[in-house]
Amino acid sequence: MPVLPENGLPTQARWALAALATGSFCVQLDSFALNLVLPVLRADLGGPGGRGVTAWVVSGYLLAAGSLMPVAGRLADLYGRRRMLVLGAVLFGVSAGLCAVAESMTFLVAARVAQGAGGALIMPAGLALLTNACPPGSGRRATGRALGLAGLGTVSGPFVGGALAEAVSWRAAFWLTVPLAAATALCARRASESRDAAAAGRPLDVAGAVTATGALVCLAGRPEHGAVWVRVGGALLLGALFVRAERRAAVPLVDLGRSGIVRTWC
Known part of the structure; x- marks a missing residue:
């Protein structure tokens, strides 16, 4: 074109x-x-x-x-x-x-x-x-x-x-x-x-990439591929792990603190 x-x-x-x-x-x-x-x-x-x-x-x-x-x-x-x-x-x-x-x-x-x-x-x-x-x-x-x-x-x-x-x-x-x-x-x-x-020289945020992808996979599953509550629970768990990983990463995939999405994490 x-x-x-x-x-x-x-x-x-x-x-x-x-x-x-x-x-x-x-x-x-x-x-x-x-x-x-x-x-x-x-x-x-x-x-x-x-x-x-x-x-x-x-x-x-x-x-x-x-x-x-x-x-x-x-x-x-x-x-x-x-x-x-x-x-x-x-x-x-x-x-x-x-x-x-x-x-x-x-x-x-x-x-x-x-x-x-x-x-x-x-x-x-x-x-x-x-x-x-x-x-x-x-x-x-x-x-x-x-x-x-x-x-x-x-x-x-x-x-x-x-x-x-x-x-x-x-x-x-x-x-x-x-x-x-x-x-x-x-x-x-x-x-x-x-x-x-x-x-440059900083590692890729592998933990953030894995947890974010896993959460989306859980949410994208069809009903016949597992109980809905199991998939939603897995997505919530992986989502929480993603937030924790982003807060700790030297170069996060998503800077949650700076963007204002998450200010604190326990």
């Missing part, structure tokens, strides 16, 4: 803008294109579990993307925003190709989880890369334009997915995102690398 350069931005910022715009459009298009594809997909692949298993094609992706995004943002600060954006785009594109050739529902769900991990890397790394590359005062406008294209992907996704499923196959909805992911990686490669100097 062509992205027009932003007037007044330096070349490196233009490439960062192109990478974020294309990547966010790709992620949203893929997410919402499946809304009208799921019935056709379920009829084609079938398998045990019916609607329950098919629902994990969407929820597995969303769970991976949502739970891993804070971790992805920290990895981008530590190891480079451009590097993580390229890695996320490659993972997203390869996983989309694996989804397109899936012959079983289990394989498709696993590929969707990997694709969600790629999407989790694309968004925070792309935003940080663009913000760092823009001159003072111009980052907000450039970010708004990039995320505006993400909204276009959200709106057009169901129509594109339905049209491809009817005219070609549900697999075409996944193949469509492969060149978009490749374009994201290529644009990101042309942008300048950046890191968070304050986080």
